[in-house]
Amino acid sequence: MRSDIMKKGKERAAHRSLLAALGLTKKEIERPLIGVVNSANEIVPGHIHLGKIAEAVKAGVRAAGGTPIEFPAIAVCDGIAMNHEGMRYSLPSRDLIADSIEIMAMAHPFDGLVLIPNCDKVVPGMLMAALRLNIPAIVVSGGPMQAGPNATDLNSVFEAIGKYNSGKIAEEELARIEESACPGCGSCSGMFTANTMNCLSEAIGLALPGNGTIPATSAARIRLAKEAGEQIMVLVEKNICPRDIVTEKSVHNAVALDMALGGSTNTVLHLPAVFSEANLPLTLDIFDKVSRITPNLCKLSPAGKHHIVEDLHRAGGVPAVMSELLKNNLIFGGELTVTGKSVQQYITENNIKILDTEVIHTVDNPYSKQGGIAILRGNIAPLGAVVKQSAVSAEMRTRTTTAKVFDKEEDAMQAILTGKIQKGDCVVIRFEGPKGGPGMREMLGPTSAIAGMGLDKDVMLITDGRFSGATRGASIGHISPEAAEGGPIRLVENGDQIKLDIEARSLKLLVSQEELEERAKNYQAPAPKAKTPILRRYAKLVTSAATGAIYEKD
Incomplete structure (x- = not known):
């Protein structure tokens, strides 16, 4: 085990003494040590509940015979940082997150990592760290927020400001939208950057199915976190590392899903940064090439009326979109994922298909013949x-x-x-x-x-x-x-x-x-x-x- 270098042998007695000072028993020290990277804080709505996600992950790790050890990561709320000096710090936080995880995982050699992000720069930052370190790792996000009344979301509030300033709505209506559009915890409802990246984590192969769409407030999200904790132990046992999963074909799959979903333009920043950690090139030309051959199958907010939780998840989520792309030879099916199965195996064995063709269109009836980004x-x-x-x-x-x-x-x-x-x-x-x-x-x-x-x-x-x-x-x-x-x-x-x-x-x-x-x-x-x-x-x-x-x- 990787952690043996800090815990095995007489010369590591001092190291074991410090581990014991954490309250760990000898049996816990002997087991695989799993770093649980928790980006919880009390300023980001997408992260305020991540303590519960981390506890579920740790329960899964323990149930599978490992010892979970939690440490933190920072997170910026882009919505709160928007339109003032604070936004200058959002993109730099991506690289700081990756660097800080590298520091923690190299200074304390964990056998595996479970990475718990949710919002915009945290997801790519953690994916970058996973590929850079190349030790067994799995991502499980905090999940998307529910939409507000009348399918409102954070974008509805920003647009309401313009409506108010142009005299289209009264101050009372602006206040009503302000108070109801973001009803609780989770990454902001809509195919914004956070939800796009959490969905693409599934296509990349480093997150379990459902990572991008299971609601933040659902018991299924807690179960997913427990399953991630259990699955990291499988990856550790089999020594399946991120670069065994992420290949040139994974790059294509991620971009193709991005185009089919109509994802955020920020993916054109984040995916190249993620894949560069594995020395896999992703140029603007590749984005454009894939966009020209991949139809846009979803119109999710802000492009359309549908939302992540209420619509995409109900229609089958990311696996359903990928099944339609696979059926039409628009993605590669042989790529390994953290499920331990290939994309093709998982879709076939679970009989994955589109459950609502109004939300996820077929390739034969797309919203447009080209992808969401140009x-x-x-x-x-x-x-x-x-x-x-x-x-x-x-x-x-x-x-x-x-x-x-x-x-x-x-x-x-x-x-x-x-x-x-x-x-x-x-x-x-x-x-x-x-x-x-x-x-x-x-x-x-x-x-x-x-x-x-x-x-x-x-x-x-x-x-x-x-x-x-x-x-x-x-x-x-x-x-x-x-x-x-x-x-x-x-x-x-x-x-x-x-x-x-x-x-x-x-x-x-x-x-x-x-x-x-x-x-x-x-x-x-x-x-x-x-x-x-x-x-x-x-x-x-x-x-x-x-x-x-x-x-x-x-």
Whole structure:
């Protein structure tokens, strides 16, 4: 066992003495030691109940003959951090989570890990740690939140702010939505980033079926956590490690499921970062290639009316979507998962199928023939940009708009809420990328205000920052290179024409190359925004959004 290096032999008497000081008996010390990584805290609604999940995991580990040892991980609530300085810290937390788990698991050699995330950056951070460490590991999340009355969710509140500011609803209605849209614990209802990543963890093969859709408040979630605790012991016994499970074909399966679900654009940051830990490349070209051949089978909030708990889970969840993709040769069935079975074996043995074709469409009757995410390129984004095309209205798929330029999110938000953005405009928010932000803030505030004011079919927003999975409309992020790296987005001026053509995968600034070169001669960059040690360090080390905003390898 891996833990033997800190507990076996006379020379480890001092180590065993310290383990005994934890209250562990000799028998408990002799058993496999399983690290239980719990990201519970009292500020993130998706994590406030994770203590119960951890207790269930530990019960499963003990029942299967192991000794669970819990340690913590940090977690940021993107919703609470949204639209202020706090959002600069969200994306950097992903790498800090991976690093801190590496530190704990290397300093105290566990035989296996059960990783308990739930919200946006915690899931990819823990997946990154699992692949980096490559010891037996399994992920079990805290589960999704129920939707509020009338199928409301967090995005409904953000959009209600725009409705209130444009006079469409009264203050009393805003207050009613505010108080009811998030009814309890769990990752925010809808196919936002957290739920997308928890679903994709199943496709990657590192989470048990149901991880992405079993409700946070359900007894089935507790049972799943116990099963994860039991299953880690099987993985330890058989020495099945994450890199035995995650292969190039797993990369394809994850991206294909992402496209079928219409997942968050943040996956274009997180999946490359996760797979890079196993030296498996995932480029924007791969995303686009898979998107072109994988139909969009689900319209989940914010793209449509359905929700994770109430609809996708009832319709069969991730396994049902994967069964439809497998039936049509759109994913690989031979890949191993933490169930101990291949994708094909699990689906066949459990007779998995779609239970509601209104929620999960068939390949023969998709919402669209292409996947939920499209990769755009053009002179404003030579290295690429990302749009959740499944959430873009027909009116905006091909459109020429007029630029209104802002160098930070707050200025753009103020202009939107005070009526300075009109139909036909393109809100350009720059210097919000990984380096320029720093931290690549999410723009859910501006996009939701645009949608709430009824402008989402007439106004485009482009940014070198990123978007929440709750964003809808012609919202184009990850413009690369970013402004702070000298990208062409820094040269856009008020009144410039910008043309979007999603079918052609094109985003063009309709300004001549000669004019752009002239602007570049006289260009003066704004002062760097990084003020604290962690943000300065992040800005120095982080790479482009086009490569997943990972740290430089060397």
